[in-house]
Amino acid sequence: MAGIKEYITIDPETLAGQPVFKGTRVPIETLFSHLEKGISLNEFLEDFPTVQKEQAVAILGIAEKLLTSKNIEKLYEAAA
Template sequence: MKIDVITVDKEILGGTPVFSGTRVPVETLFMHLEKGISLKEFLEDFPTVTREQAVEILDIAGKVVSSKNFKQIYENTVG
């Protein structure tokens, strides 16, 4: 099931990518995971984010990292 998971709107946190229907930046999920905080805890901390949204974001991230075009994607984002 595909769901809309990311909203980028200059009226919401100045255009920071957020979970759709929330004001929670997508980056917050990755920051929590990097600190060893579980997905369950993240969802408890941010109840406006659904498990389906978080899983979809992780799926998207996985596809980007495993893409044969990763080097180009990476260079375009940090370049």
């Protein structure tokens, strides 16, 4: 799997620095909001055609690794 910077861009000039899928203006948060509402990954991709399936799957994989890491307590502290 490529590094996180291959999939996420944070630029103050793009949506005020909100993390977006690289090469798009689609916030990463939008993927998780869709999934939380029960909207399938395929529907998300239809709604946001600038996001490639590989990108979305990679972001989900990164989230999984972060949340199942043995260092979850450090992540938890950073998010608090």
